[in-house]
Every structure is written in structure tokens, then in C-alpha cells.
Amino acid sequence: MKTLAKFNVNGEPYELIIEPNLLLIEVLRDELGLTGTKHSCGVGNCGACTVLVDGEPVLACLSLAMAVRDKEVTTIEGLSDGPHLHPLQEAFIDRGAIQCGYCTPGMILTAKALLDRNPEPTERDVREALAGNICRCTGYVKIVEAVLAAAEAMQKGAAR
Amino acid sequence: MNEEFSVVGKRIRQPDGPAKATGEAKFVGDLRMPGMLIAKVLRSPHPHARVVRVDSAKAMALPGVAAVITPDDLGDWNGFDRGMKDLPLVAGGYRIPPEEHVVNRTARHYGDAVAAVAAVNEHIAEEALSLLEVEYEVLPFVLNAEEALGSGAPQVSETAPGNIGKHLSYPYPEGDVDKALAEADLVVEGVFQTTKQDHCTQETAACLAYVDAAGRLNVWSQCQLPHLARRELANIFNLPVKKVKIMTPFVGGSFGQRGSVCAEPVAAALALKTNKPVRLVFSREDNFLGLESRTGFDKINVRMGFMKDGTLTAIKTYMLGHLGGYMGCGPMSSVIGMTLSMGHYRCPNRYGDSDMVMTNIPVSGAMRGFGNDAMMFCIEQLVDEASEKLGIDPITIRRKNTKEPGETAAMGLMLESSYLEECMLSGAEKFGWNELRSRPKKDEGRIKRGYGMATMSHCTGAAPLYLEHSNAMVKVNEDGSVDLTVYPAPVGTHIWGALSQICAEELGIRAEDVNIVTGDTDVTLFEYGSDASRSTYAIGGATLRAARQAKEQLLAHAAAMLEVPVEDLLARNGRVFLKSDPDKGLSVGEVCYDAIYSFGGEATNFSGKQSFEPTWNSPTFGAYFAEVEVDTETGRVRVPRFVTAIDCGKAINPMAVEGQLEGGLQQGLGYALTENFVVNETTGKVETANYDSYKVPGTLDMPHSEVIIVDRPDPKGPFGAKGVGEPGMVGIPPAIANAIYDAIGVRVRGLPMTPERILAALAEKGEAKGETQ
Numbered sequence: 001m002k003t004l005a006k007f008n009v010n011g012e013p014y015e016l017i018i019e020p021n022l023l024l025i026e027v028l029r030d031e032l033g034l035t036g037t038k039h040s041c042g043v044g045n046c047g048a049c050t051v052l053v054d055g056e057p058v059l060a061c062l063s064l065a066m067a068v069r070d071k072e073v074t075t076i077e078g079l080s081d082g083p084h085l086h087p088l089q090e091a092f093i094d095r096g097a098i099q100c101g102y103c104t105p106g107m108i109l110t111a112k113a114l115l116d117r118n119p120e121p122t123e124r125d126v127r128e129a130l131a132g133n134i135c136r137c138t139g140y141v142k143i144v145e146a147v148l149a150a151a152e153a154m155q156k157g158a159a160r
Numbered sequence: 161m162n163e164e165f166s167v168v169g170k171r172i173r174q175p176d177g178p179a180k181a182t183g184e185a186k187f188v189g190d191l192r193m194p195g196m197l198i199a200k201v202l203r204s205p206h207p208h209a210r211v212v213r214v215d216s217a218k219a220m221a222l223p224g225v226a227a228v229i230t231p232d233d234l235g236d237w238n239g240f241d242r243g244m245k246d247l248p249l250v251a252g253g254y255r256i257p258p259e260e261h262v263v264n265r266t267a268r269h270y271g272d273a274v275a276a277v278a279a280v281n282e283h284i285a286e287e288a289l290s291l292l293e294v295e296y297e298v299l300p301f302v303l304n305a306e307e308a309l310g311s312g313a314p315q316v317s318e319t320a321p322g323n324i325g326k327h328l329s330y331p332y333p334e335g336d337v338d339k340a341l342a343e344a345d346l347v348v349e350g351v352f353q354t355t356k357q358d359h360c361t362q363e364t365a366a367c368l369a370y371v372d373a374a375g376r377l378n379v380w381s382q383c384q385l386p387h388l389a390r391r392e393l394a395n396i397f398n399l400p401v402k403k404v405k406i407m408t409p410f411v412g413g414s415f416g417q418r419g420s421v422c423a424e425p426v427a428a429a430l431a432l433k434t435n436k437p438v439r440l441v442f443s444r445e446d447n448f449l450g451l452e453s454r455t456g457f458d459k460i461n462v463r464m465g466f467m468k469d470g471t472l473t474a475i476k477t478y479m480l481g482h483l484g485g486y487m488g489c490g491p492m493s494s495v496i497g498m499t500l501s502m503g504h505y506r507c508p509n510r511y512g513d514s515d516m517v518m519t520n521i522p523v524s525g526a527m528r529g530f531g532n533d534a535m536m537f538c539i540e541q542l543v544d545e546a547s548e549k550l551g552i553d554p555i556t557i558r559r560k561n562t563k564e565p566g567e568t569a570a571m572g573l574m575l576e577s578s579y580l581e582e583c584m585l586s587g588a589e590k591f592g593w594n595e596l597r598s599r600p601k602k603d604e605g606r607i608k609r610g611y612g613m614a615t616m617s618h619c620t621g622a623a624p625l626y627l628e629h630s631n632a633m634v635k636v637n638e639d640g641s642v643d644l645t646v647y648p649a650p651v652g653t654h655i656w657g658a659l660s661q662i663c664a665e666e667l668g669i670r671a672e673d674v675n676i677v678t679g680d681t682d683v684t685l686f687e688y689g690s691d692a693s694r695s696t697y698a699i700g701g702a703t704l705r706a707a708r709q710a711k712e713q714l715l716a717h718a719a720a721m722l723e724v725p726v727e728d729l730l731a732r733n734g735r736v737f738l739k740s741d742p743d744k745g746l747s748v749g750e751v752c753y754d755a756i757y758s759f760g761g762e763a764t765n766f767s768g769k770q771s772f773e774p775t776w777n778s779p780t781f782g783a784y785f786a787e788v789e790v791d792t793e794t795g796r797v798r799v800p801r802f803v804t805a806i807d808c809g810k811a812i813n814p815m816a817v818e819g820q821l822e823g824g825l826q827q828g829l830g831y832a833l834t835e836n837f838v839v840n841e842t843t844g845k846v847e848t849a850n851y852d853s854y855k856v857p858g859t860l861d862m863p864h865s866e867v868i869i870v871d872r873p874d875p876k877g878p879f880g881a882k883g884v885g886e887p888g889m890v891g892i893p894p895a896i897a898n899a900i901y902d903a904i905g906v907r908v909r910g911l912p913m914t915p916e917r918i919l920a921a922l923a924e925k926g927e928a929k930g931e932t933q
Contacts (some may be wrong), residue, residue: 026282029190034183035183035186035187035189035190036182036183036184037183038187038362038363038412039189039364039441040362040363040364040444041444041850041851042443042444042850043444043850043851043852045850045851045852046362046851048362075183076181076182076183077182077183077184079182080181080182083178085178085181085182089178089181089182090181092177092181093173093174093177093178093181094173095815096171096174096654096815096816096818096819098174098177098180098181098652099413099652099653099654099819099823100361100362100363100410100411100412100413100414100651100652101176101179101180101181101185101410101412101652102187102361102362102363102412102413102652103362104180104181105183108181126859127859127860127862128859128860130858130859131858131859131860132858133858133859134360134362134851134856134858135362135826136359136360136361136362136413136415136823136826136827136856137362137413137652137819137823138819138822138823138826139819139821139822139823139824139825139826139862139865140822140826140858140859140862141818141822141862141865142815142818142819142822143859144859
């Protein structure tokens with residue numbers, strides 16, 4: 001039976017009437033049109049569908065939408081403001097860390113959660129944080145470089 | 161030298177970067193249309209079975225179900241070859257029979273499509289699938305190539321008697337290989353085996369199709385050969401080509417998998433049947449079962465003859481490959497493998513042949529390397545073995561046999577450029593090869609460390625075997641910007657950036673002033689497409705020529721405006737100016753504006769349109785260095801460090817070249833060690849249809865990687881560029897195999913080199929733990 005549910009996504013409130021068995025990825029993509037969140041393996045093995053729920057990375061393909069009611073959901077669309085991109089987004093572009101771009105939203109959001117809790121990560125920290133996100137194009141080299149570069153840029157930005 | 165180019169050779173940002181970083185980029189599965197239906201495919205649970213009957217009454221009765229297609233509903237739709245090699249693409253009359261259908265009466269492998277549904281949403285479509293009642297007549301099946309060749313083996317296809325899909329020989333044999341082997345001082349030989357590898361594109365296969373009011377079939381496709389997909393779909397549905405339009409949004413990876421039509425036939429069929437937009441997105445399992453994966457070889461026999469001084473005198477090969485239930489792109493992987501195995505070493509006596517065999521497993525096809533990966537795994541291990549037996553250093557023996565420019569390259573063409581020697585030397589220096597290999601071996605406990613290297617060459621495009629026809633159109637706007645109309649596959653290779661750099665360099669403008677117009681067969685000229693590491697070379701070649709044509713008009717008009725001879729002018733940094741007096745000139749925009757807004761009857765829009773069909777190809781060369789740690793207790797291999805040195809001509813964008821090599825390393829590492837496409841020998845079921853059972857390397861598995869770009873221009877490539885898509889992965893498995901030998905003294909002849917294989921090899925040598933009391 002359909003239920004009225006309140007969501008908070010990228011700072012915007014939504015009231016939706018949905019089937020309670022809908023997955024978070026279905027609500028984001030099909031109900032809200034936030035197609036930046038990607039579907040890939042469907043079983044929680046690849047990280048493509050990663051979004052942030054109250055700042056923590058969550059796999060949207062495994063989460064029921066009803067479980068994130070009244071929590072703050074951040075998708076890739078919530079990171080930029082028009083042409084003003086998040087330092088992670090800038091670094092990914094600058095460093096060639098994006099090839100096909102399909103894993104990129106999940107990578108950037110997982111990295112954001114890392115930098116929010118650990119602003120000065122080592123290379124090892126970055127590799128460990130991204131261990132659940134599969135990329136088939138880049139070999140991860142430039143992704144790891146981009147996250148470290150973004151961390152440095154954000155530190156400099158914060159110091160200013 | 162640094163001032164030679166102002167745009168080429170720069171590490172530019174990609175034009176599609178912001179769209180992809182912000183989630184704005186649309187992939188097929190992100191597209192939707194009003195009234196759109198969602199399609200699903202029913203797959204056979206048997207490796208070989210005839211569909212006797214499908215009862216779709218219950219499925220059709222489910223509210224929200226719009227259509228079901230069963231083998232009874234095909235009408236006059238034609239069969240097809242998914243690899244589109246039923247079209248005249250390959251020289252020499254090579255054809256693949258069009259045996260596959262939208263859905264199939266006889267399932268030829270586990271997961272073959274036997275029915276499809278369209279419904280108003282995903283959940284209803286899923287439920288409709290479960291309501292289809294299929295009666296199967298289960299048929300005997302055969303899973304491996306050797307058994308398929310046996311007398312009395314079940315027949316997979318009527319067009320392949322004895323299950324031999326194709327018997328294919330090396331196209332350029334030379335000398336007398338048996339005599340040379342008999343006369344050789346040393347013969348090294350081995351029987352090798354490789355495996356299917358799934359491309360694991362992060363975006364699964366998808367298609368959105370609809371029929372417009374004019375009766376035209378509009379298809380959003382991921383196919384990397386879009387103009388061929390247009391013709392293939394027209395053939396299947398008996399439509400004139402003009403009634404089919406292909407569009408390509410962003411595509412989440414390819415590596416060869418999008419070289420065939422995948423989701424398109426089913427989505428188009430349901431769109432034609434329902435007259436509604438239909439979107440089909442494969443699940444990950446659909447991808448593993450329903451798409452082509454790398455062609456595996458059950459057996460590769462290789463014999464190589466050497467003289468005492470290390471001179472290679474003979475190579476003889478036989479490949480036994482399994483094609484799966486349909487021929488697809490698979491057969492050519494033996495031809496490409498045999499051809500490229502003769503690519504980088506001078507060898508006067510060469511012969512090879514192959515049997516490509518039909519089996520009841522998912523279809524084999526083209527994946528990055530396309531058979532060269534398999535042959536290099538063999539050849540480069542045997543060269544290593546010869547070097548040890550002859551007492552010659554692995555690099556020295558390779559240098560001795562390396563081809564020079566002017567000699568005959570892999571495909572019977574003259575070698576235009578080769579810096580393989582420089583790759584080996586610079587790679588060895590960066591890796592510390594000499595020091596590491598000459599260190600005394602001390603007992604390191606259960607973890608043994610080893611160092612190995614391998615080399616390879618790979619084609620840039622596949623001339624003269626495949627069609628190599630590309631086109632580009634250049635239009636210069638009144639502000640000096642350019643619209644460049646081309647159709648490379650937007651699969652993530654940074655090709656838009658490379659083409660914008662080539663165009664901008666020639667016209668003397670900035671890369672960011674080039675707008676890529678693409679993704680629509682209505683707008684673009686014919687494009688063979690993106691495969692065989694050809695896009696920068698061939699589409700870039702067309703782009704360079706079209707830009708040059710537009711530049712001639714630009715310079716002529718500027719010469720008239722400035723009242724100077726045209727040969728005195730140079731276009732650079734957005735300006736056209738006198739070579740002798742750089743201050744005297746005009747901006748490119750001023751010249752274009754003057755030409756467009758002209759009232760004298762001579763108004764013109766500078767433009768260029770060029771077709772380019774190279775009849776040659778210029779191979780790329782590489783040297784690969786691996787450090788491994790082998791755990792002799794568990795058999796697990798770790799690769800902590802890897803160095804790749806590449807001669808891909810002039811790097812248009814070094815950052816993009818590095819990206820291709822680093823990405824190739826991930827795929828090569830998986831192919832070498834963990835990616836195992838497992839088919840159950842009893843049931844024919846694919847046991848590895850998602851990432852939980854099929855291990856793709858993650859961040860923690862990746863070595864510390866260093867890339868050296870030799871960066872020497874090729875005489876014929878655009879600004880000296882050669883291909884770099886496939887080379888990234890080809891040399892990885894043999895470098896790792898040779899390092900494993902250095903570590904533990906055993907040769908692993910099968911891929912992937914799993915812990916089980918390592919332990920078995922150690923046991924054979926009598927060194928596995930527990931056997932050495």
C-alpha cells in the first residue's frame with residue numbers, strides 16, 4: 001500500500017506517495033529525476049549507487065527509501081552550485097580522474113565522506129576509503145591523486 | 161622542441177568533465193520519454209534447449225503489461241550477427257552467418273534470450289517475466305572446444321559442421337617453419353590456456369527505442385560502431401536505412417563490448433510492436449550472460465626456434481578457441497592474435513592456424529587486446545624461457561630480435577615507426593631492472609619476490625583487415641570557434657579532448673574553442689566507429705585533414721584582408737599573422753566574421769569535410785615491468801609495483817595516455833590473476849555473473865603504477881599519434897607470469913593465475929608447503 005513519506009534531498013524537502021518497498025535508488029532516479037546516482041551491480045558490490053545519508057556513504061541500491069525519511073540525503077547533484085563545483089569535482093576533472101564517468105558520482109561522494117571526517121588523508125587512507133567502489137577505466141591512479149589534490153586544495157581554502 | 165605545438169601534447173581538461181562530475185551527463189538508462197515502457201529479457205536456464213512453447217497468457221493478463229515477444233512472434237524480422245560481421249567490414253570475404261534473433265527458438269547457451277516483455281514499470285516487467293510459462297526441450301550440450309570437436313559431440317549450429325565455426329590461418333606466413341624449427345639450436349614450446357574475461361563496463365547494456373509519427377525507428381544506443389548499428393537494425397526489421405536513426409548519449413565504458421548490438425534488437429522490436437518508447441537496461445547478470453566477453457582459448461600451442469646467439473628463427477602457433485553459442489566477433493580474435501604475435505620480433509619463418517569452435521556457453525567476442533593478449537601471454541613467456549636457457553638477459557634477447565622501421569610490420573605493411581628499444585631501456589631504468597634482477601636470491605620465507613618483464617606491439621586500427629573509414633566536418637564560426645562534427649564512441653577514452661586538440665592545433669585556436677557535434681547518425685557523416693585503438697589515429701586523421709581544408713580558406717581570406725601573400729601567414733593562438741611581423745595580423749574571429757558578413761557576393765563560411773580511410777596502420781609498442789610477491793602457502797600473488805613504457809607516437813594528451821595505460825593495468829591485472837569466468841561443467845550454468853563471484857581489482861589490489869611515454873612522433877599519424885587504447889592491458893599478464901617464474905621458479909601456463917594454479921605448479925615442482933618435509 002502506498003504511503004506518504006517525507007524526504008530531504010540536497011537540502012530540498014519532498015513529500016512523496018510511494019510503495020514502501022521502493023529502493024532509495026528508485027526514488028532518487030525515477031521519482032525525483034536525480035539520475036546522477038548510478039545503478040550498476042544491484043547487489044552492493046561496486047559502489048556506483050553511493051549517496052550520502054547524514055554524511056555517511058550508503059548504497060542506494062540496497063537501501064529502502066523509507067529508511068532514510070527525515071534524514072539528509074546528498075546526491076552528486078547536491079555538490080555543485082551551477083558552474084561552481086566542489087573541490088573534489090574540480091580535482092577529478094583537472095587530474096583526468098574521469099573517463100567514462102559512470103563510477104564518478106559514487107567515487108566523489110565516497111571521497112567526500114572521507115575528507116569530511118579526515119581532511120588530511122594519506123594515499124593509503126584514500127585507497128581504503130574507495131575500496132568498495134569499482135572503476136573499470138582509470139585503474140584508480142588518477143582518482144586517488146584527485147582526492148589527495150582536493151584534500152590539499154580544501155585545506156588551503158580553509159586556511160585562507 | 162617544446163614550442164613545436166601550442167595545443168597538442170598538453171594535459172587539457174576534458175570537454176565532458178563537468179557534465180560527468182556533476183551528474184548532469186545522461187547515459188541511456190537515464191533517458192526517459194512520456195509513456196515509456198520498461199523491457200526485460202527472459203533468459204534460458206539451460207545451456208542448450210529448444211523452446212517448444214511459451215504461454216504468455218498469464219503475463220499478458222497482468223495489468224500494466226503491454227507486450228510479450230516469444231519465438232512465435234518474430235514474423236518477418238531477420239536474424240542477425242551481433243558483431244555485425246554479416247556486413248562487408250572485413251577484407252577477404254569473411255562473413256559470419258546471421259543466426260541470432262531478437263529472441264531465440266533454440267537457446268544455445270545458459271542465459272540466451274528466449275522471450276521479452278514490456279510493461280509500464282520495472283516491477284511489473286519483472287513480475288511478467290516470472291509469469292511466462294516456457295516449455296523447453298532440453299538438448300545435449302557441449303561446453304569446451306576440445307570436446308566440441310570430438311565425434312558425436314552435440315551440434316551447436318547448423319552452419320558449423322563439426323562445431324568448427326571458423327578455421328582461420330595466419331594471413332602472412334613466411335619461410336619454412338618446420339625446417340627452421342628442426343635446424344634451431346633451441347626450441348622452446350608450451351601449451352597455454354586463457355579464459356573468457358568480462359568487460360565489466362560499469363554501465364550495463366541499455367537501449368531506448370521509439371517509432372515516431374513518420375514511422376521512423378529512433379534508437380538511443382551505446383554501440384561503438386553507430387553507423388553499422390543503424391544498418392544492422394534496418395536489416396533486422398526490413399526497414400530502409402533512412403528509417404533508422406541512431407543516437408548516442410554518454411556511454412559507461414566499452415573495452416570492445418559495445419562493438420556489437422546488444423540491447424538494441426529487443427528494445428527496437430518491442431517499440432515496433434507497441435508503438436511506444438521502450439527502454440531496456442540490462443542487469444549485471446544480463447551483462448555477464450547476454451553480452452560477448454573476451455574470447456578464451458582452451459589451448460594455444462606455441463613453438464619458437466632460436467639460434468645460440470639469441471636470434472629468433474621460427475614461430476609456429478595453433479589456437480583452439482571457444483566461440484560460445486554464436487560466432488559474433490570471436491573468430492577474428494585468433495587472426496588478430498596470430499598476426500600481432502608476429503608483430504614486434506623479426507622472424508623469417510612464421511606459421512599459425514586456429515580452430516574457432518562453437519560451444520554452449522555465452523558468446524565470445526572482442527575485448528581490449530582482441531587475441532593479442534592471449535598470444536603475448538604465450539610468446540613473451542617463451543622468450544623469457546629462451547633467454548634463461550641461452551644465458552642471455554631478457555632485455556638483450558628482445559633487443560636482438562626487435563624489428564626496425566622499414567621492416568615488415570604485423571599486418572604485412574611497412575613498419576613506419578618503432579621505439580620499442582627505447583621503451584625497454586627507459587622502463588628498465590625506471591624499474592631498476594638490472595639491480596633487482598642481479599640481486600642474490602635470499603630466502604624470504606613463505607613470501608617470494610620476483611621481477612619480470614614483457615614487451616608487445618599492437619595495431620593502430622586494423623587495416624588492411626578491417627574497414628577503416630572515418631569522416632570529419634569542421635565549421636569555423638564568426639567568433640573563431642569551431643564546430644567539429646565527428647562520431648567516435650563516447651565511452652570514456654578522452655577522445656573528444658584529443659580530437660579538439662588536433663583540430664585546434666591545425667587551426668591555431670584553443671582546444672576549448674572546439675565544440676564537438678556528435679551522437680546522431682542524421683548529423684554525422686559515415687563513421688566506422690571506435691575500436692582497434694583507432695579513434696585518435698583515424699578519426700583524428702580525418703579531423704586534421706578537415707581542419708587543414710578550413711584553414712586554407714581562413715588564410716586565403718586573411719591574406720586578402722591584410723593584402724599580403726598567403727604563404728607569409730601563420731595561424732596560432734587564435735590569430736592569423738605575418739610570420740615576419742607577428743604584430744601584424746587579425747584574430748581568427750575577425751577573419752571569419754568578415755567572410756560570413758560579406759555583401760559582395762562572396763560571403764562564405766570556412767569549413768572542411770574530409771573522408772579518411774588509412775590503408776596502413778602504425779603499431780604501438782610497449783615494455784612492461786612487474787614486481788610480484790607470491791605467497792607459497794596460499795598461492796596468492798600480489799603485484800606491488802608496475803612500470804609501463806609506451807611508444808604510442810606523439811601523445812596528443814599525455815594525461816589521457818596515462819589514463820589508458822593505468823586503466824589497462826587494472827584490466828590486465830584482473831585478467832592475469834583473479835577474473836575467472838566460471839561455467840559449471842555439469843550444468844552449463846555461469847557461476848560468476850556478478851562482482852561477488854567475479855573479482856575485479858579494486859583500489860587495494862592495484863600496484864603502485866608508473867607510466868613512461870616515449871613520445872616520439874610517427875610519420876603518418878595526426879601530429880605523430882598512434883593508438884593507445886588496447887596496449888595498456890596486453891603486456892600485463894606475461895610480465896606478471898615472468899615475475900612469478902622469477903619468484904618461485906615455476907611457469908604458469910593458464911589464465912587466470914589463481915592461487916589453485918600457483919599451488920598446483922609448486923606441487924608439481926615439489927615445493928608446495930606440506931610436500932617438502
